[in-house]
Every structure is written in structure tokens, then in C-alpha cells.
Amino acid sequence: MSRVYNFNAGPAALPLEVLENARAELLDFNGTGMSIMEASHRGKVYEDIHNEAIANLREFMDISDDYAVLFLQGGASTQFSMVPMNLLPPGETADYTNSGTWASKAIKEAEKVALINVVADCSKDIPTRVPLASELNLTSNAKYLHVTSNETISGARWNDYPETSCPLVADMSSDILSRHFDISRFGLIYAGAQKNLGPSGLTVVIVRKDLIEGAPDDLPTMMRYSTHIEDNSLYNTPPSFSIYVLALVTRWIKKVGLENLYKQNVEKAAVLYAAIDGSDGWYKGTAVKEFRSDMNVTFRLPSEELEAKFVSEATKSGFIGLKGHRSVGGIRASIYNAVPVEAVNELVKFMNSFMRANG
Amino acid sequence: MSRVYNFNAGPAALPLEVLENARAELLDFNGTGMSIMEASHRGKVYEDIHNEAIANLREFMDISDDYAVLFLQGGASTQFSMVPMNLLPPGETADYTNSGTWASKAIKEAEKVALINVVADCSKDIPTRVPLASELNLTSNAKYLHVTSNETISGARWNDYPETSCPLVADMSSDILSRHFDISRFGLIYAGAQKNLGPSGLTVVIVRKDLIEGAPDDLPTMMRYSTHIEDNSLYNTPPSFSIYVLALVTRWIKKVGLENLYKQNVEKAAVLYAAIDGSDGWYKGTAVKEFRSDMNVTFRLPSEELEAKFVSEATKSGFIGLKGHRSVGGIRASIYNAVPVEAVNELVKFMNSFMRANG
Numbered sequence: 001m002s003r004v005y006n007f008n009a010g011p012a013a014l015p016l017e018v019l020e021n022a023r024a025e026l027l028d029f030n031g032t033g034m035s036i037m038e039a040s041h042r043g044k045v046y047e048d049i050h051n052e053a054i055a056n057l058r059e060f061m062d063i064s065d066d067y068a069v070l071f072l073q074g075g076a077s078t079q080f081s082m083v084p085m086n087l088l089p090p091g092e093t094a095d096y097t098n099s100g101t102w103a104s105k106a107i108k109e110a111e112k113v114a115l116i117n118v119v120a121d122c123s124k125d126i127p128t129r130v131p132l133a134s135e136l137n138l139t140s141n142a143k144y145l146h147v148t149s150n151e152t153i154s155g156a157r158w159n160d161y162p163e164t165s166c167p168l169v170a171d172m173s174s175d176i177l178s179r180h181f182d183i184s185r186f187g188l189i190y191a192g193a194q195k196n197l198g199p200s201g202l203t204v205v206i207v208r209k210d211l212i213e214g215a216p217d218d219l220p221t222m223m224r225y226s227t228h229i230e231d232n233s234l235y236n237t238p239p240s241f242s243i244y245v246l247a248l249v250t251r252w253i254k255k256v257g258l259e260n261l262y263k264q265n266v267e268k269a270a271v272l273y274a275a276i277d278g279s280d281g282w283y284k285g286t287a288v289k290e291f292r293s294d295m296n297v298t299f300r301l302p303s304e305e306l307e308a309k310f311v312s313e314a315t316k317s318g319f320i321g322l323k324g325h326r327s328v329g330g331i332r333a334s335i336y337n338a339v340p341v342e343a344v345n346e347l348v349k350f351m352n353s354f355m356r357a358n359g
Numbered sequence: 360m361s362r363v364y365n366f367n368a369g370p371a372a373l374p375l376e377v378l379e380n381a382r383a384e385l386l387d388f389n390g391t392g393m394s395i396m397e398a399s400h401r402g403k404v405y406e407d408i409h410n411e412a413i414a415n416l417r418e419f420m421d422i423s424d425d426y427a428v429l430f431l432q433g434g435a436s437t438q439f440s441m442v443p444m445n446l447l448p449p450g451e452t453a454d455y456t457n458s459g460t461w462a463s464k465a466i467k468e469a470e471k472v473a474l475i476n477v478v479a480d481c482s483k484d485i486p487t488r489v490p491l492a493s494e495l496n497l498t499s500n501a502k503y504l505h506v507t508s509n510e511t512i513s514g515a516r517w518n519d520y521p522e523t524s525c526p527l528v529a530d531m532s533s534d535i536l537s538r539h540f541d542i543s544r545f546g547l548i549y550a551g552a553q554k555n556l557g558p559s560g561l562t563v564v565i566v567r568k569d570l571i572e573g574a575p576d577d578l579p580t581m582m583r584y585s586t587h588i589e590d591n592s593l594y595n596t597p598p599s600f601s602i603y604v605l606a607l608v609t610r611w612i613k614k615v616g617l618e619n620l621y622k623q624n625v626e627k628a629a630v631l632y633a634a635i636d637g638s639d640g641w642y643k644g645t646a647v648k649e650f651r652s653d654m655n656v657t658f659r660l661p662s663e664e665l666e667a668k669f670v671s672e673a674t675k676s677g678f679i680g681l682k683g684h685r686s687v688g689g690i691r692a693s694i695y696n697a698v699p700v701e702a703v704n705e706l707v708k709f710m711n712s713f714m715r716a717n718g
Binding site: 002004006009010011012013014019020022026033034035039040041042046073075076078081113199202218219220221223235236238239240241245318320321326 | 368392401435558604
């Protein structure tokens with residue numbers, strides 16, 4: 001069996017060891033005589049996995065008991081609504097930064113539910129970037145400031161989160177557990193699992209419990225964070241297999257070492273950006289340098305024809321997922337935690353060879 | 360490896376062949392060099408699986424193009440809200456039947472969103488049952504009548520759905536694809552996948568498209584059926600692995616034959632109820648005979664002590680998931696499509712032997 005070099009933006013590469021473990025026990029989990037997919041979510045077999053995943057996430061991100069760690073469904077797209085529904089009772093407002101496609105979606109959904117303020121907008125800038133702290137026109141009574149930590153499509157990210165008097169709320173779908181951050185500055189973090197954490201169908205939400213105390217009583221039960229906090233994300237049937245794979249990913253992270261992983265992420269991105277910057281402008285990075293993402297490396301070639309040829313030849317050579325998002329074009333290499341250093345090194349070789357042949 | 364006899368209520372037993380297929384290609388799906396979990400939801404590799412699952416469901420249930428078949432997240436518990444939010448614009452009303460725990464939950468969520476009428480309530484009846492058609496106090500202008508097709512906890516089901524001038528809306532979580540029904544009488548059907556269709560984390564919704572035309576514009580994007588209809592359930596990242604396993608389950612159904620499966624379900628239930636009814640009252644069925652479920656067979660023993668002993672000894676003998684729901688106690692054997700005839704036959708042997716030893 002030959003595995004491809006997988007640069008998909010999400011669902012994305014998973015650690016080989018995680019897949020091997022899942023395969024080994026797919027018909028008989030831990031000697032129980034059944035697959036973890038067939039286990040009741042009300043039984044100890046499953047609950048141990050559920051709680052192990054939560055405990056490991058708490059350890060990795062140094063999450064105190066003031067916060068709940070939730071396993072929900074519906075992706076970041078559902079969180080775009082749940083966040084303001086729960087955190088902004090009538091009369092409350094929040095600030096939003098617009099840094100690109102995903103931030104725009106968060107804003108659009110929040111505006112349906114509450115009165116919010118867009119305090120900076122660089123969503124249409126080329127080269128792509130996120131706002132500067134100095135550009136933010138903050139509202140004094142905002143309950144939170146929303147940031148899209150890493151824009152998966154544009155390849156721009158927040159390096160330093162803005163200083164605020166209110167808590168930050170962040171969409172970390174594409175960079176959670178990719179680097180250090182100080183949880184105490186955040187009121188809520190949400191992330192679809194299918195990029196850095198596991199398979200799709202699972203959304204991780206980390207929420208400071210005091211912030212949801214004013215949530216209106218008439219919210220649908222499933223849309224209330226309190227429902228899921230009270231029942232440890234077991235109010236209804238959870239996406240148990242996705243949570244199980246997340247648990248395996250957290251075990252893999254412990255084995256690799258969180259610090260090693262963070263260091264490796266910086267190195268992987270540096271290697272790829274060095275190839276871009278060393279090409280004398282043949283490859284052009286899409287994001288402003290100081291906002292470059294370590295997770296989604298976006299760049300252009302001299303023409304769209306060459307980009308199409310690049311993607312096509314790369315695919316034939318075993319590199320998949322390199323086509324930029326259909327809304328922006330270009331090339332995107334998503335190099336999440338599970339993408340091995342080797343894949344990045346091989347991609348750089350391919351890029352150099354492609355440039356020599358076509359430059 | 361020894362597999363247990365799995366009578367879990369959901370997540371529940373999956374066909375062994377499905378698990379074996381999933382295992383065989385877990386690291387390399389169809390020669391792509393990656394797991395289906397790692398495939399982009401925007402690529403042909405995944406989309407073929409997605410569309411195959413939809414096509415097979417359409418074929419099995421004879422679903423016309425007037426209906427959309429959707430793959431959503433959040434379980435039936437989310438549908439309890441989405442149904443009235445989309446089908447009942449201001450000024451519209453609907454009728455609900457209360458047949459037990461799950462119907463009560465559907466009613467509670469609908470009442471948060473719209474004015475609805477509970478047209479019959481036998482949710483507290485012992486023995487358990489669903490309402491009689493003659494008991495329904497239908498509203499003339501109701502947009503739909505909601506039924507919980509099979510009450511997973513009580514073990515009672517609708518044998519014949521009521522005749523109505525409006526379309527039926529049904530929670531079929533625990534009996535979808537277990538027996539024939541006439542789709543043309545339904546406006547909407549929803550079902551969590553984790554009982555008869557596949558793993559948890561996936562909700563199948565079948566909706567007659569004309570019924571949602573009046574849905575308010577200000578609904579959250581993810582809570583609008585139209586969002587998912589327009590994008591073939593690919594507006595955002597779907598729970599792709601759960602959909603893949605569902606696709607494998609539909610292949611297995613084709614191989615077994617839908618008619619054979621339906622026949623087997625009747626036979627499996629008959630064997631189990633015969634053991635109960637042939638015990639001279641030592642085992643007592645929980646549901647009124649004419650409303651007995653073919654999927655969740657519920658019964659009591661002479662005492663709670665004996666019930667605890669039954670569950671404990673059954674577990675030691677390799678029968679799992681037999682404890683009744685914590686809210687009602689007793690014994691429940693969930694015998695969904697994937698539970699083999701052999702498991703039911705062995706359970707009957709165990710029941711007879713347990714009765715002889717303790718009766």
C-alpha cells in the first residue's frame with residue numbers, strides 16, 4: 001500500500017499511527033467484542049474514551065475548571081449562530097473582525113441573531129491579511145471580540161491576538177492545537193475537528209461557563225451550551241466514532257510531544273515559505289508575510305494555466321489537495337499537525353523541479 | 360476474536376460485513392492512498408460515496424424527486440426544532456401525538472418555536488402504546504401531524520399511520536428501513552443513523568421540497584433545510600465517515616435484499632415475543648400487543664432484583680445492551696436490521712434457561 005502526500009484543507013491527513021490503531025480494533029474494541037461504533041454512549045466503554053479526549057485537550061491547552069470542553073455537531077457553521085444566541089441576550093452587543101471568508105460567514109450569522117459591530121474589515125485585501133490591532137475600532141460595552149484565528153482559505157492568521165478588555169471568541173478550526181495560546185484571554189473557542197483534531201462531524205467548543213449565564217430560556221435545547229455542559233456532551237447521542245479518533249489523535253500528540261509538534265509546525269511552514277521566497281517571484285505567497293499561516297500555505301504561480309498544470313502534475317506524483325479554494329484559485333498546501341515533515345520536504349522538491357521545467 | 364451479541368439501543372450493532380469492509384480500506388480507500396476520513400468533501404472520491412448512499416436510500420424507500428434526501432448533524436433532537444422552524448412560519452400550526460419519551464421531547468421543542476396542538480396523549484400509559492386513530496382530535500388547518508413512528512424506550516410503535524388530510528411528519532430514528540411504508544403520505548421523515556442505518560453523528564432527513572417554501576428568511580443558515588437542499592448536504596463539511604458507513608450499510612442491504620430484511624425483522628420479533636408470551640407471565644411484555652415494536656422488544660421480569668440478575672448474567676454470557684432505559688427500567692432487546700437471527704435465537708435460549716433457574 002502506498003499512501004499519498006495529503007495536503008487537503010479538511011477533512012485532512014490523519015496520523016498514520018492513529019489510522020492503524022483504529023483499524024486494529026475496528027471489529028473488537030479493547031476486547032469488548034464490538035466496534036467502538038457499536039458501543040452505547042451510556043456505557044463505560046465509550047465514556048472512558050470520551051473523558052480521556054476531554055482530559056487530554058484540557059491538559060494540552062491548560063484549560064481550567066472555569067471552562068467546559070464540549071463535543072458538539074454541526075461544524076463551525078453552527079457555532080456562528082450558537083455563539084451570539086448564547087452569549088448575547090437582548091441588549092448585549094459584540095465586536096467582530098472581518099479577515100476573510102470564514103470571518104464573513106461568522107458575521108453574517110451573528111447579524112441574524114444580535115446587534116454586532118464589525119470593528120475592522122480587511123476581508124478583500126490582496127495580499128491577504130488579518131486586521132492590525134491599531135485598526136480595531138472597539139466598542140466599549142462589547143461582550144466579546146470575535147476573531148477567526150486562521151483563515152483557511154486566504155492563508156492569513158492572527159499572530160498576536162488583540163488586547164481587549166472583553167474576552168476573545170475565536171474560530172480556531174484550522175489552527176487549534178497548532179501553537180501556543182493563552183486560554184485565559186478567551187471566552188470561547190470553537191473548532192471543527194476535521195483539520196487538526198480528527199475526522200469531520202465533530203466540533204470542539206471550549207467555553208467559559210460564566211459567560212452563558214444570561215442565555216435566553218427559549219433557545220432550542222440543542223442550541224444551548226448549558227444543555228451540553230450539564231450532560232458532559234452526552235445530552236443526546238454524540239458522534240462517538242469521531243470522538244474516538246480524536247482521542248487517538250490526542251494519544252499520538254502525547255507520544256510525539258506537544259512542544260515537538262509546535263516546533264515542527266514552525267519548521268514545516270518555514271521550509272515551504274523558503275521555497276516560495278527563494279523562487280525569485282516565480283512562486284508568490286498570497287498572504288502578507290507577517291500574517292502568514294503555519295497551517296495553510298497559499299501561493300500563486302505566474303499564470304492560471306501553470307497553476308492547473310502544477311495541480312495536475314502534483315496529483316500524478318502523489319501530492320493531493322493542492323488546489324486553492326474554488327473562490328480564490330491559486331495553490332494551497334494545508335500542513336496540519338498530522339502532515340509529516342517528509343511530505344513537506346518532498347513537496348518542496350516537486351516545486352523546485354516544476355519551476356525548473358516550466359520557468 | 361469473539362463478537363458479542365449486541366442488543367444496544369443505539370449506537371447499535373452494525374453488519375459484520377460492513378465493519379470488515381471498512382477495516383479493509385481504512386488506510387487506503389479504493390486505491391486512493393488515503394482513508395475516506397482524509398478525503399476532501401469537495402472531491403469526486405468522497406462525492407461518489409455520498410451520492411451512492413442517497414441513491415440507495417431513494418431506491419429502498421421509493422422516494423420521488425419531489426423530496427430531498429439530506430445528511431445532517433445534531434440527531435433527532437435537533438430536528439425537533441428544525442421541523443417547526445422550517446415548516447411552520449408565523450400563523451401556521453401543526454398537530455402532535457404524544458406516545459412517549461421521544462414524542463414528548465419533539466413536542467417540548469416545537470412549543471418553543473410555534474403554536475402546536477397535542478391531539479392525543481398516551482405517553483404515561485402502562486402497558487405502553489401509541490394513540491388510536493380514533494383518539495386523535497385533529498386540527499383542521501394543521502400543516503402536518505407529527506408521529507414518533509417507534510418509541511425506542513417504551514417499545515411501542517405505530518402499526519398503521521393515521522389517515523390525515525395534511526402530510527405526516529415522523530421521527531423514524533429507530534425503525535427507518537425496518538419495514539414498508541408509503542412515502543407519499545409523509546411530508547418529512549427524520550432519523551438518527553445510529554440505530555438502523557450506521558454510526559452516530561449523522562441524521563437522515565427526507566423532506567418534501569414544497570413544504571419548506573415559507574420558511575422565514577432569518578433562520579440561521581445551518582437550521583434551514585433549503586441550505587442543505589441547494590448544496591446536496593455539502594454546504595459545510597458533512598460527517599463523511601458516518602455517511603461512508605451508511606453507504607456500506609446500503610450495499611449490504613442490497614446484497615441481503617430489502618424484502619428479506621423486512622421479513623427477517625418480523626420473524627426475529629416474533630421469536631422473541633413468543634418466548635415472552637410462552638413464559639406463563641414470568642416475562643411480561645411492556646407494550647400493548649397490537650402496538651409492539653419489531654425493533655425494541657421491552658419486557659419485565661417478576662422483580663427488579665431478577666432484572667438486575669438477568670442483565671448481569673446475560674452480560675457474562677456475551678449478550679450486551681439488554682438493560683432497559685434508565686427512565687423506565689426493565690429489559691429491552693433492540694433488534695435492528697443488523698442484529699442477526701442467530702443473536703435472537705441465542706437470547707431466547709438464554710431467557711428460557713434463566714427462567715428455569717430462577718422461576
